[in-house]
Amino acid sequence: xxxxxxxxxxxxxxxxxxxxxxxxxxxxxxxxxxxxxxxxxxxxxxxxxxxxxxxxxxxxxxxxxxxxxxxxxxxxxxxxxxxxxxxxxxxxxxxxxxxxxxxxxxxxxxxxxxxxxxxxxxxxxxxxxxxxxxxxxxxxxxxxxxxxxxxxxxxxxxxxxxxxxxxxxxxxxxxxxxxxxxxxxxxxxxxxxxxxxxxxxxxxxxxxxxxxxxxxxxxxxxxxxxxxxxxxxxxxxxxxxxxxxxxxxxxxxxxxxxxxxxxxxxxxxxxxxxxxxxxxxxxxxxxxxxxxxxxxxxxxxxxxxxxxxxxxxxxxxxxxxxxxxxxxxxxxxxxxxxxxxxxxxxxxxxxxxxxxxxxxxxxxxxxxxxxxxxxxxxxxxxxxxxx
Numbered sequence: 384x385x386x387x388x389x390x391x392x393x394x395x396x397x398x399x400x401x402x403x404x405x406x407x408x409x410x411x412x413x414x415x416x417x418x419x420x421x422x423x424x425x426x427x428x429x430x431x432x433x434x435x436x437x438x439x440x441x442x443x444x445x446x447x448x449x450x451x452x453x454x455x456x457x458x459x460x461x462x463x464x465x466x467x468x469x470x471x472x473x474x475x476x477x478x479x480x481x482x483x484x485x486x487x488x489x490x491x492x493x494x495x496x497x498x499x500x501x502x503x504x505x506x507x508x509x510x511x512x513x514x515x516x517x518x519x520x521x522x523x524x525x526x527x528x529x530x531x532x533x534x535x536x537x538x539x540x541x542x543x544x545x546x547x548x549x550x551x552x553x554x555x556x557x558x559x560x561x562x563x564x565x566x567x568x569x570x571x572x573x574x575x576x577x578x579x580x581x582x583x584x585x586x587x588x589x590x591x592x593x594x595x596x597x598x599x600x601x602x603x604x605x606x607x608x609x610x611x612x613x614x615x616x617x618x619x620x621x622x623x624x625x626x627x628x629x630x631x632x633x634x635x636x637x638x639x640x641x642x643x644x645x646x647x648x649x650x651x652x653x654x655x656x657x658x659x660x661x662x663x664x665x666x667x668x669x670x671x672x673x674x675x676x677x678x679x680x681x682x683x684x685x686x687x688x689x690x691x692x693x694x695x696x697x698x699x700x701x702x703x704x705x706x707x708x709x710x711x712x713x714x715x716x717x718x719x720x721x722x723x724x725x726x727x728x729x730x731x732x733x734x735x736x737x738x739x740x741x742x743x744x745x746x747x748x749x750x751x752x753x754x755x756x757x758x759x760x761x762x763x764x765x766x767x768x769x770x
Contacts, residue, residue, distance in 0.1 A: 390451050391416035392467040396486035397454055397596045398443050403482035405432055420444070454596075461568045461597050463488050476505070480615040480641050484594035490567050491590035504681050505535040505560070507613045507638070509631040510544025510623035511656050516768050517728035518624040518656065521648050522547045528674035530557035532683050537562065537616050539609060540577050540591075544623050544631075549580060552589075559589045562613045564605035566597040573601035592616075610634040619644035619680050621671065625659030632659050635668070644680050646671045707759060713750050716740055721760055721769050730766030 395401055395416065401409075408431035413419040419430070427437035443449055458465065465488045466473050472493060477483050506529060510518055526548065530536060536552040538545040540561040552559035561584055565571040572578050572591075581591055594612060595605060610630060614620050614637035622645070625631035638645050647668040650657025664670045671677055709715035720739055724731040737747050751767060754760035761770045 388415045388417055389467055389470070390455070391420045392469070392486055393454055393465060394420055394449060394451050396465075396594075397448065398440055399595070399599070400436060401432070401440065403485055405436075406485040407482075408432070457568075457597055458488075463490055463567050463597055465489070466493070474503075474616055476503075476617065477612065477615045480611065480637075482611070483615065484612065487592060487594060488567050488596065489590045489592045491585040492588055493590055493592075503535070504533070504683075505537050505617040506677065506681075507537045507617040507620040507634060508544070508548035508623065509538055509610075509613065509620065509625075509634050511625055511629065511631065512541055512543035512545075513656075513765070514543045514547065514624055515654065515656055515728070515765065516725070516730045517650065517654075518544055518648075519547060519768075520728045521623050522551050525671070525674045525677065526551045527555055529677050530555045532678060532681070533557070534681065535560060535589075537613055539563070539606075539613055539630075540572075540574070540581060541630075542574055542576065546577055546580060548623075549584060553583055553587055556587075558587070559584055560616070561589070561591050562609055562616070563591060563593045563601075564595070564609035565593065565601035566595050566599035567591055567593050568597035571598065571600055606630055607633050611637040614638040614643060615641060617643065619646055619677070621646040621648070621677065622660050622663060622668070623648050624650065624656040625663075626655050627658045627662065629659055632663070635663055644669065646677060646680065648672075713740075713742065713746060714754065716742075717747065717750050718754065718759065721754075721767060724767075725769040730763060730768050732766045736767065 395406060409416070409419045412430035413422065424437040424441050427440065428434055447453065465486055468478060468483055468485050473487065474493070508526070522544070526536070530552050536548050536557065536559040538548045538559070538561060540546065540549065540563055549559045549561060561581060563573060565573045572581050584591060592612065594608065599605070610633045614634050620634055620638040620643060622631050622635055635645050645663060645668040647660040647663040647670060649664055649670050649672070650660055652661065669676070669680070707718060709718055717736060717740065720731065720736055733747060733751070737744055740747060751760060751762070755762060758770050760767055
């Protein structure tokens, strides 16, 4: 692609009111983006832009904000790279969707130009921000074999299931991409609580990706657009937990529209967090109950040695609890309650433990603290569980 032409794609990207559909109109009408950028309002209208939008663009073009030099300097300062839909290293799967972003901004590495696109395998993993112990266990038990099969995990850096999926990929030295609904400048990485996670993704050889130029706040309307990129980058989308109305289901809808596989974890019919996934399965999504179900979608041979190793690690973790030796009746009782909750893949609150044991709150809290120190229990924002 012409080097200069690439920077005029960048300039149009900074004027966000001309989106992917209008950019296609400009590409069809003008021989290159440089000519489109300097065209008259009348020419822009003939290309398919509304008169009001063409006029607004002409006015913006005269402002300091339209300086390509300033844009390049900002990207360098923030260590942000960009590619256009016309570049060879633009993800091939994303090019196939109805409205691929004309420009992708990224931090980290994509490495698309170094790979045979037919061998690249990516899985979108999305779900509820307020996840349950069940969702956490699904991540812990199903994703390791997927990650070890060198499938890139793609998610949205959000709190909850998204963050757990990214972290699991990092823990297992796999690759993960995070697609944001904001600019990639440090100020606008969202959510702020996951900035450290974002940095770890970059350092691990993964990438942060956005179609929004630096300086773009995480506006609410950006996230549905972000979700189409998550789905568009991947052969399949896995929904782990989702309420009846959620961003995860929007991602699933985009995947369906683009004829990509939609996978869903079946859940408790009485849990609101399973309402969305169970609904998807009822509508034809592939139910996932084990890692092999996911690998079959990618036509991958199951690595029995690795699966055996992962199973052994899980068994070792379970053995740790099986041979736990409580020091008194209180520890034994609370450990039993935690174990029962774990078998149901649930968290349990302190209040519920107090109710079940009929013990004084101070005794329950001190015993839980001891179990935490021993590595037996863990305290999460959702309640207690076995570690």
